[in-house]
Amino acid sequence: MEMKKYNQILIKNNNKKQVYQLIEDIPGISRTQIADQMKVSKTTVSALVDELMQEGYVVDEGASVSNRQGRKPNSLTVNSRDNVVIVLNWHKDSLEIGLVDSAMNITMCREYDMRNKADALAELGACFESFQESQCVGVKVMGVCVIVPGMIDERHDKIISVVLPAGEQGSYRISRLREMIKGYPLAILNDTACFAYAENAFGNLESKNYIYININDGVGAALLHGGVLLGGASGMSTQFGHVSVDRNGYPCMCGNRGCLENQIGELALPRLFEEFGLENRKIAGEKLLFKDLVALVKAGDAKAEALMAAMAEDLAYALCNAASLFHPEAVIIGGIGRKLGDTFLAMLKEKMGQMGFRQFVSDVDTEYTTLGEASVVRGAAKYYINQYFRFNDMDGSQLFCG
Numbered sequence: 001m002e003m004k005k006y007n008q009i010l011i012k013n014n015n016k017k018q019v020y021q022l023i024e025d026i027p028g029i030s031r032t033q034i035a036d037q038m039k040v041s042k043t044t045v046s047a048l049v050d051e052l053m054q055e056g057y058v059v060d061e062g063a064s065v066s067n068r069q070g071r072k073p074n075s076l077t078v079n080s081r082d083n084v085v086i087v088l089n090w091h092k093d094s095l096e097i098g099l100v101d102s103a104m105n106i107t108m109c110r111e112y113d114m115r116n117k118a119d120a121l122a123e124l125g126a127c128f129e130s131f132q133e134s135q136c137v138g139v140k141v142m143g144v145c146v147i148v149p150g151m152i153d154e155r156h157d158k159i160i161s162v163v164l165p166a167g168e169q170g171s172y173r174i175s176r177l178r179e180m181i182k183g184y185p186l187a188i189l190n191d192t193a194c195f196a197y198a199e200n201a202f203g204n205l206e207s208k209n210y211i212y213i214n215i216n217d218g219v220g221a222a223l224l225h226g227g228v229l230l231g232g233a234s235g236m237s238t239q240f241g242h243v244s245v246d247r248n249g250y251p252c253m254c255g256n257r258g259c260l261e262n263q264i265g266e267l268a269l270p271r272l273f274e275e276f277g278l279e280n281r282k283i284a285g286e287k288l289l290f291k292d293l294v295a296l297v298k299a300g301d302a303k304a305e306a307l308m309a310a311m312a313e314d315l316a317y318a319l320c321n322a323a324s325l326f327h328p329e330a331v332i333i334g335g336i337g338r339k340l341g342d343t344f345l346a347m348l349k350e351k352m353g354q355m356g357f358r359q360f361v362s363d364v365d366t367e368y369t370t371l372g373e374a375s376v377v378r379g380a381a382k383y384y385i386n387q388y389f390r391f392n393d394m395d396g397s398q399l400f401c402g
């Protein structure tokens with residue numbers, strides 16, 4: 001194809017995507033407002049909107065109620081009734097499959113048992129097939145996302161997870177997962193990245209420069225700069241849980257010492273209880289939880305308070321170092337770490353007020369997330385549409401890692 005012609009098509013497709021994105025982000029927007037925002041002519045916008053309407057992606061809700069100033073412009077919305085993204089949220093013991101409509105609402109969700117499955121990927125494929133046959137009748141599937149609690153290592157064709165049950169050699173191959181999800185474009189995304197992406201899209205966070213920290217058994221983080229996930233959503237770009245807060249500290253599986261994960265992760269609590277002289281009242285096999293620590297602090301246990309303060313200090317130290325590298329405006333804490341509650345957050349803020357590069361750290365607003373667990377599913381769908389979906393060149397064999 002002639003170069004000039006090719007460029008014209010490229011520009012047109014990009015514009016079309018941008019028009020769609022504006023309609024998705026600002027439901028009820030008019031053609032004139034889109035033209036203003038994109039700095040292109042209204043004729044151009046109208047032609048693209050017509051195309052999007054003919055293809056069934058956008059609907060014109062008609063003129064709003066007229067008033068004395070005259071007829072208001074027609075308002076556009078995405079056609080959320082007919083277009084969906086299927087999102088599989090893969091956990092250790094269960095698999096959730098949800099339908100997210102193109103207005104980013106979860107319209108239905110099913111949960112499947114994944115315990116004791118000899119071949120987790122084959123099971124995932126079978127669950128997907130049955131879901132898709134029963135739930136996706138009469139709708140257009142824009143794509144499929146699989147959220148994994150781990151790293152998506154495209155180069156080595158591997159999903160690396162310490163959370164998912166250890167499968168047989170090669171059982172978490174990316175190429176094999178691709179074979180299990182037939183017929184649709186597929187994006188494999190890291191869970192923390194999807195949670196992080198959801199904050200700006202669905203939370204009350206104004207900032208586009210922030211760190212999202214997922215505190216669970218371990219600790220993960222994702223960095224957003226200008227609303228863009230740094231390094232994408234593969235989980236391969238940061239290992240915040242393995243930032244050392246004590247170079248002579250407790251040795252970690254990763255080879256480093258004093259890793260943040262071993263200082264504040266829930267799995268580290270039994271060791272930390274011992275170090276701080278706290279009695280672990282759990283019976284064998286029962287897990288020590290953040291909320292157990294919180295209960296002790298509430299009851300006025302001085303040792304428990306000392307442990308919580310040490311955890312806050314370690315996290316503050318890691319965050320202040322991250323702030324020096326990255327200058328975020330906000331830190332959002334998600335995961336079960338939220339159970340550490342207000343006392344921990346107050347301690348964390350106090351410690352952050354005492355360390356780090358002052359000019360940067362004093363700008364940072366640190367809060368727990370206000371979004372629920374389901375935000376990961378919406379975050380995945382939104383990221384996939386924004387990042388990968390194209391109107392004119394999608395096919396069922398496409399694979400996007402991160």
Ligand SMILES: [Zn+2]
Pocket residue numbers: 241242252253254255256257259
């Ligand atoms: Zn480590």
